[in-house]
Amino acid sequence: MYVILKTRHTIDGGYMYIIIKLKEVRLKNNLSLEELSKKTGISKSHLNYIEKGEKEPSLSMIVRIAVALNIDEKELYKVVR
Numbered sequence: 001m002y003v004i005l006k007t008r009h010t011i012d013g014g015y016m017y018i019i020i021k022l023k024e025v026r027l028k029n030n031l032s033l034e035e036l037s038k039k040t041g042i043s044k045s046h047l048n049y050i051e052k053g054e055k056e057p058s059l060s061m062i063v064r065i066a067v068a069l070n071i072d073e074k075e076l077y078k079v080v081r
Contacts, residue, residue, distance in 0.1 A: 017080045022065065023051040025076055029069055039068035 026036055037044040042061060049055040066073040
């Protein structure tokens with residue numbers, strides 16, 4: 001898991017974070033990076049960078065991953081305040 005967005009919450013002045021849970025979800029589905037890469041058409045290295053927090057997934061990538069895993073997109077991220 002890693003934070004892709006940290007923003008100040010406007011109501012109370014605190015922060016809000018969006019956390020990507022790709023590795024957690026991938027492992028829960030017993031998939032290797034290579035298998036997920038084949039299912040999504042996203043390179044193995046790019047998926048690895050996303051998991052390590054070195055790249056941010058686009059919305060279209062989140063949708064492609066969710067479709068490949070047969071899950072709702074919301075399962076791939078978490079909002080924390």
